[in-house]
Amino acid sequence: MDRQALYFTAPGQVGLRTETLPAPAFGQVLVQTIISAISPGTELLVYRGLAPADLAKDESITSLAGDFSFPLKYGYAAVGQVLELGRGVAPGWEGRMVFAFHPHESHFLATPDELLRLPAEMTPEDAVFFPNMETAVTFLLDGQPLMGEQVAIFGQGIVGLLLTALLSRWPLSSLVTLDLYPKRRLLSEELGAHVSLDPAAAEAPARLAAGLQGAGPYPGADLSYEISGNPAALDQAITATGFSGRVVIGSWYGLKRSDLNLGGRFHRSRVRIIGSQVSSIAPELTGRWNKARRYHTTWQMLAEVKPARFITQRFPIDQAAQAYALIDRHPEDVIQVILTY
Numbered sequence: 220m221d222r223q224a225l226y227f228t229a230p231g232q233v234g235l236r237t238e239t240l241p242a243p244a245f246g247q248v249l250v251q252t253i254i255s256a257i258s259p260g261t262e263l264l265v266y267r268g269l270a271p272a273d274l275a276k277d278e279s280i281t282s283l284a285g286d287f288s289f290p291l292k293y294g295y296a297a298v299g300q301v302l303e304l305g306r307g308v309a310p311g312w313e314g315r316m317v318f319a320f321h322p323h324e325s326h327f328l329a330t331p332d333e334l335l336r337l338p339a340e341m342t343p344e345d346a347v348f349f350p351n352m353e354t355a356v357t358f359l360l361d362g363q364p365l366m367g368e369q370v371a372i373f374g375q376g377i378v379g380l381l382l383t384a385l386l387s388r389w390p391l392s393s394l395v396t397l398d399l400y401p402k403r404r405l406l407s408e409e410l411g412a413h414v415s416l417d418p419a420a421a422e423a424p425a426r427l428a429a430g431l432q433g434a435g436p437y438p439g440a441d442l443s444y445e446i447s448g449n450p451a452a453l454d455q456a457i458t459a460t461g462f463s464g465r466v467v468i469g470s471w472y473g474l475k476r477s478d479l480n481l482g483g484r485f486h487r488s489r490v491r492i493i494g495s496q497v498s499s500i501a502p503e504l505t506g507r508w509n510k511a512r513r514y515h516t517t518w519q520m521l522a523e524v525k526p527a528r529f530i531t532q533r534f535p536i537d538q539a540a541q542a543y544a545l546i547d548r549h550p551e552d553v554i555q556v557i558l559t560y
Contacts, residue, residue, distance in 0.1 A: 224324035225539050225558075228290045230268030231547070233540050240326055243305030247328045248312055252560045254533075255323045256296035256347045259376055259546050259553060260448050264473040265293050266543050271474060283320065292322035296350050298343040301334075302326075318346050325536065325560045338518050344527035347557060348381070352526065353517040354469065354497045355381040360504060360513075361495040362442050362467045369393040369431045371440040373418070373456050374447030375403040377529060377555050378469065380410060382444065384524045387411020395430040395440075397423070397455075398447070400551040406529075418455060427459055439464060446470050450477035457481075463489045469496075532556045 222240045227233050243249050264270045270287040285291065301315045308331060317334040321327055337346050355378055364370055370391055372379055375398035386394055387410055396412040398404050404415035414430055416423045431440045439461030445453045446469040456466050457479065500508050531554040534542040542556050 220326065222324055222326040223536055223560075224292055225294070225322065225536065226290045226292055227265050230289075231266065233266065233543055235537060235539070238324075240328065243303055243308075243328055245306045246308060246330055247305040248301045248308055248331060248334070249303040249326060249328055250297075250299040250317060250319065250334070251302050251326050252297050252299040252321075252324065253343050254298050254347050254560070255294055255321075255558045256351075257294070257323075257542060257546065257556045257558065258296070258350070259550070259556070260378065261471060262293060262543075263448075263546060264471065265291070266547060269473040269475060283322070292324065294323040295320040296347050297321040297323070297327075298337070298347045299327075316343065316346075318349050320350065323536065323539065323558055335514065338522070341518070341522065342527060344530060344557075345521050345525055348377070348521060348526040348529075348555070349517060350497070351378050352381055352521050352524070353513060354378050355385055356513060356517050356520060357497045357500075358382055358444060358446070358467055358469050358495055359385060360508065361493055361501055362444065362465060364389050364391065364442055366390045367392050368441035369439075369461075370395070371427065371431060371443045371456065371459050372396045372412075373443065373445045373452040374398060374449070374470070375400075375407045375415065376446070376448070377526075379403075379444075379446050380406060380529065380554070381520075381524065381526060382446065383407050383412050384410045384526075385520060393430055393432075395427060397427070397452075402551065403554065406554070418452065431459060431461070438462075441465070442467070444469060448472070450475050453477050454479050457485055457490060457492070460490050461488070463491070465491045465493055467493045467495050471496075526555075529554045530557055533559055536560050 220240050221237050223235050224238050272288040297319045301312050316337040394412050396407045396415040397418040407415040441464050443456040443460045443466045445456040448470045450472050536558050
């Protein structure tokens with residue numbers, strides 16, 4: 220059979236290719252994609268040609284083998300239905316709704332261990348947020364927020380909003396978020412942020428400081444997250460963090476560089492900078508946490524938050540070029556864009 224596959228062909232260019240797909244081999248299933256979600260962070264770096272070409276896409280996911288050199292297939296949030304089983308696959312897989320960390324294409328082959336069955340009552344529109352919610356869960360595991368702490372989140376894209384939704388369940392003394400775009404700031408406050416600020420506004424530093432009071436020689440946030448994708452925000456996050464506070468960096472900057480001012484109060488404030496990435500679990504947690512436990516928690520949080528309401532645009536796969544152009548040129552209008560098949 221033939222499938223339609225999305226390729227990044229050059230900076231600012233995507234296109235569809237028709238490919239012939241063989242029948243499922245022993246131990247494989249054929250999945251028909253229903254929807255897939257575009258990552259406005261990582262995929263935008265790929266789209267803009269800002270991902271290091273010689274870097275492996277993901278060494279832990281079979282469907283993302285290879286590097287970021289053009290042309291390439293990418294994407295990691297697909298929900299579909301199992302249409303056909305190869306020999307050796309349990310019959311219970313036929314017709315199942317599944318999630319896969321898989322690029323944008325209309326059909327694909329996978330082994331059952333590469334698929335996650337959707338829980339009962341979970342809609343495809345909620346399930347397609349699985350990678351972003353898993354990332355938000357990982358940020359919580361790495362940041363380890365405590366009761367009564369003050370938390371700042373720099374960036375309210377889809378992962379930032381999901382993180383805000385989760386942190387609003389904590390008994391924090393303060394939860395302050397920052398984002399350039401009004402639509403995101405309004406949604407952030409609806410999700411539970413005590414205040415959401417425009418980091419470019421002249422009064423933002425003073426308002427941020429007012430929302431992050433604290434003891435010690437350098438008051439500020441106990442915990443800050445930098446997940447805006449903007450390297451300049453990392454310096455702001457460090458500045459906003461108080462004595463012995465933590466800064467969790469969840470952004471992937473690709474080829475963009477961060478210019479940090481570490482000659483000021485940072486030198487004496489004992490701030491800890493933590494790199495967080497969802498492809499692994501922090502070694503200090505692996506005695507109690509593994510991917511299966513994190514997956515279970517992610518499904519639970521998806522059922523509670525119901526993020527399908529964050530979908531702002533839907534594009535048929537043959538209009539993918541318009542979808543990426545919208546995310547690239549008008550991020551102020553976008554929360555989550557999905558492709559339909």
